[in-house]
Amino acid sequence: MEIRPILSALLRNRTGALLVGLQVAITLAVIANAFFIIASRLEKIRRPTGIDTPNLIFAESEGYAPDYEHAATLSSDLALLKGIAGVVAVTSTNSVPLSGGGSANNYHATPDPKAAPIAGNYFEVNADFIDAYGLTLVAGRAFRAEEFTPVPANNDLPPVLILTETMAKTAFGAEPALGKRLYDENGKSGEVIGIVSDMQGSWLGNTRPGPQDLVFHPNGGFGKTWRYVIRVRPGERDRLLPQIEKALNGSGHGRAIIWVRPHEYWLTRTFRADRRMVVFLSTLVILMTAVTALGIIGLATFQVNARRKQIGTRRALGARRADIVRYFQLENGLLGAGGVVIGALLAYAASGWLTNAFQMPPLPPLYVLASALALLALGQLAVLWPARRAGAIDPAVATRTV
């Protein structure tokens, strides 16, 4: 079929064609970028935590009484928690993974403090942390019980350290990290005695330190706060949580149990903004596509009604129904193609704005291509119904009033 008559017909109703073309263009620009944002957020939400999240409970204890004993409370709490049937392992910890709060330090691979610092997210834990978090030891050994210092004298690095696999690579590259030393900015150092499997640290989306650049220190901290990681047998978490809360609350020590929560509490909080973005953007994408599809149907219906006589004449002159249907499909295809080309330009303009204003990565062409194809297919689908109706026009009736 020839395209020229279709083009000239389209040009006769320039406004209608322009309106639908613009709708397609704006829709493409928005949905290509929206799909890209949605995909990256979903990837972030679904990224494995590296720890046994479904079976982890965290608790915070804060001393307040004048006679509060910090170190003694820790050993008593650990014994109490380990004694609860269903608890697999327990460690103290300074921060909760993926909670958005934690501690970071600048390490050096050499004693020279002028060397480029290597940022690390440090976790202060005791000897049982590998089991308590549900990590695996990849190389070297775990901390020994006697290597744990409940209340360190100062902020110097402890003599022994354990790194995640990612941190080992960040600090020492391809060289084996085991047995090497990491230095702090005061020139103190600790030996790397073990490497554990990766886990997500305190902050997601950080670059210095990266989200999996973790260093484990075998010590507690200053102050009167202890936090615990309690790993329980699968399926026992919800039953054990109130029991653990009650046991800790009932044990005295002149401290308050501030909270006892499953790890998922923080995941929900941390990813709330991302979920919101996914839900909101998906809703807008669906609505926008639906409105555009309705716009296409509306224009096509108008064109069909306006051209009843012409269609009747063509049918009378020998055009088959399929020819009429194909005419409208082609017309829509042309319109869509025009819209998609402008839309692709708009999509990259929008992506440029996002990159400039928010340092977002540039839009991969695949998203534009896929969205464009989807919109073209949607256009064909939307035009089908009015086109069929055009095909069904009875030549005898349509030409009678001429």
Place this chain on the structure above:
Amino acid sequence: MLGYYLRLAWLSLKRTPAITLLMIGAIALGIGATTTTLTVYHRMSTNPIAQRNDVLRAVTLDNWSADRPWDTDHPDNAPAELTYRDALAIAQGAPASRLVVMRKTSLTAEPGAGRPPFLVVVRLATHDFFPMFDVPFAYGAGWDGKADRDGEPVAVLSKETNGKLFGGENSVGKIVRLDGREYRVIGVLADWQPTPKFYDLNNGEYDTPEDLFLPFALGATLELQPAGNVNCWKPETLAGLRDLFGSECIWHQLWAELRTPAEVERFQSYIDGYVAEQKKLGRFPRRINNRLYTVDEWLARHEVVGRDSRVLLVVSFAFLAVCVLNVVGLLLSRFLGAAGATAIRRALGASRGEIFRQHLVEVGLVGALAGIGGLALGAVGLTALQQLYSSYDRLTQLDLSMTLAAIALAVLAGLLAGLYPAWRICRVQPAGYLKTQ
């Protein structure tokens, strides 16, 4: 005449109910989406203390490492917080109408009577905190300069804490036990929810204000642990909390009330002079870069309007644009489809202006109905969002200004959608249509 036009519009809309509903629905959806995102954006960017914006200044000193700026993305920004010694020195010496130095800590409150102890987030502040930030009191008042100097054990409770500890009654004069020490309640706040929490944006910008307020001096005498961010750049050995007070770590917020440009200038030259003095002592390795920010500037510097809200705002306006384009198309085909009737009206003596007005009335009717629908959808959208925002529920309340904005937007969208089709139809030549009848 308007009544007649309205009747014509109503008849015309009733003739094609499907298209009418589609038009109203499309604009309503667009309005609903924009109202939702605009409300969140508006709430996020609102200056909660606009009435004092011009006199309040957040104070920053560039006390950071010589090797790298505080914020590598914005190297001109000094850190948002100060060391203990600098905050204290400036608070004691700087010329300002009012000045507040403050930080966060947390303590355990013991309600007694067998009830379990609970954590209270505490703001340690000097006495000007309350008048500077227009903090409303339900009972009592804040403390005075003497209480600051002597570190008196007095406390101001938030409304919520007063509810938890004293059942909401006037508790002024009563005793509250915190970490084993007794404090006398001297004030209870009325409801106070500045959103965003402008006076401390470093520690949760949409957090609620602290549960309890204590004189700043108590933080040092009782060595209360910091509960907010502590950022350090200098290699220093810190053995316990005591060392933090003398360190180069930053963990204090400082605000000044400066009522005239002259006062601002005097304050600026004071802090510049202070840093110049400190440089002689080998501190402050970076060039002098001390800045004062109004609340508006402070909110802008901290980019409190999240990126997501801005993206959503743009997307929702793009959606509204698509909806409007859609309705332009629908109206155009409707009006031109009924061009025969219009031609008869023209032939019977209706002027172009009258035809134009008649169609605009029809468009206006669609716009008004869509505005109502859009507001309803916006309310639904905000309710749905509330679950997604959870603790930020104050961000998702539809207020009067947003309701008005939604209505204005609907009328504007309706007019935008209707002007061109109405203009096109009034230019129709009646002869061409009448001939075929």
